[in-house]
Amino acid sequence: MAGVFAEFERAIIVERINAGLSRARAQGKRFGRPKTPSRKEEAVRAALAAGHGILKTAKLAGVGVSVVQRIKTSAA
8 A cells, every 4th residue: 555655656746847847948947067168169179189188188178088088079
């Protein structure tokens, strides 16, 4: 019997979450990580073109290593 109530409660929670997400989307909210600014992407590309490695480029541009890797693979 407790399982039935738990399942019902979970369904109500999921319904409320989906309603909140759809309301936020209707208001124009954006979800997820913010995009890397184009200024920083240009700085990463310039540092890579100058021959710097991934770690050095990340430090110079002030971004993470994964951002540099992503930009490097998209440019290739």
